[in-house]
Amino acid sequence: MTPLPPTLRFIERDWLSSNQMLFVEPDGATLIDTGYGTRADFTVALVERVLAEVGRAERGLTRLINTHLHSDHCGANAALQRRYHCPTLVPHAEFDAVRRWDEDALTYRATAQVCERFHADGFLSDGDEITLGGMVWRVHAAPGHDPHSLMLHCPEHRLLISADVLWQNGFGIIFPELSGNSGFAEQKAALELIASLDVGTVLPGHGPMFHDVPEALERAFARLAVIADPRRNARNALKALLKFRLLEQQQFDADRLAEELAGASVMTNAAALIGMSLDAAIAWALTELERQGQLRREGSRIFNP
Ligand SMILES: [Zn+2]
8 A cells, every 4th residue: 555645644534524635835735625613723733733743834834725615624714714824725616605705605504504704815627737745636526415526636646635526435415416406417427537537545525545446436336326316315415414413513402403404405405305394304314313323312402422
């Protein structure tokens, strides 16, 4: 197993915060993705520590890049911008929404997730080439999980930064399908794109880095074949979003959830897709999560185990 090039650090986080990739530059460092907002202080401390380890404590972070703008991938952008005043590149299609801070376009309102406002100074587009840590990376559009998501591929080192398009076991929720847009076909095309690239190591948005790329692709294609049904996708999304909320808050009151989430259109759309009221859909998802050992109940109080 070839180790990562010395100018690249892979920082594995949990499922609430995305992983980070840190590139050592001649005159600073570039960070890709920043984790969830409620963990921003921890992320800043982590980045400070890694910068010190790679000899960039003084220069600090000189550039920030986001693969996509889900709140678990850009939640510490604002805190890192305060700390390092680093210019930030986002996917081209999201650039204007960030500049206007359009929380509907950025889907934070739709998912009832939090993300502190940050600034974007430039963008990356499909087909761009960018030098990171002295290596040339090509930018690939990879819609499916998110319509504007990007991946980064370094042919020379056979590395892929796959965001939530491919994990060792699966991939992220196919969000566009929850609002009646196409996503399954795009996800299939994105997986086919990965299969067509020369990749020996994947640095995913969540979970461990991995080398068994053909096997991971096989698992992902098989999973897509199973979930490529709007109702099934909606059921998965309800469970995943409630588990995410539980990871964020560690505990909540089941009786107040429907009220708290009434404005979250991703939740109400998912409930509608399976023909349930939001109340009933939440109750169903909590029962499923409990059955899978993903939560613990005491009366109406729900705990992350
Ligand atoms: Zn995502």
